[in-house]
Amino acid sequence: MMRIPVIGALVLAAWAVLGAQRVEAEPPAMQVYKSATCGCCRKWVEHLRSRGYTVTVSDVQDLRPVKHELGVPSGASSCHTAFVGGYFIEGHVPQEDISRLLAEHPDIAGLAVxxxxxxxxxxxxxNPQAYSVFAVHKDGRITIFAEHRP
Structure with a gap:
């Protein structure tokens, strides 16, 4: 007669353990470097924060040293530079692409728009435009990582 409560308890315990394994980990903290006067950079940071990213922002006078240190090629440059999970993120890269980067861990230096x-x-x-997110490889090659259409 005690079989049903015991089986029920085992099922609940298994469900609790398996359900806990499906919980997604929080994304790693991100460091963003930008100009103090850049409004679109602030909006990009809000885009990430609203999707669960913890973002620390540093306003800098000159982004060139940061870009150089992180290995951002001059042809891939934009108005802000970030660093997360060992990768640079240059420009207005969507959160979905950053999350994909962090999940797949490709052997690249970073992403750029x-x-x-x-x-x-x-x-x-x-009038939104189609745009590409580029993977910047450690050897300097640049390939398409994702494409976005309006």
Whole structure:
């Protein structure tokens, strides 16, 4: 007669253990370097924070030393630079692509969205543009990591 409560308790215990394994880990903390006067950079940071990222922001006078230290090629440059999980993030890279980068752990230096394409996170506006997120490889090659269409 005690079998049903014991079996029920075992099922609940198994469900609790297996359910706990499916909980996603929080993304690692991100450091962002930007100009103090850049409004779109603040919007990009809010895009990340609203999706669970912990972001520390440093306003700097000159981003060139930061970009050089992290290995951001000049042709991939944008208005802000971030560092997370051992990768640089240059420009208005969407959170989904950063999360994919951190989940897949490719052997690259970082991701970049050169320029400031309308429609990218932080650059919302009328007439959004298609844009690409580029993977910057450690050997200097640049390939497409993701493409976004309005």
């Amino acid at each position: 050169p320029g400031m394409p309308i429609g990218s996170p932080g650059m919302e506006g009328a």
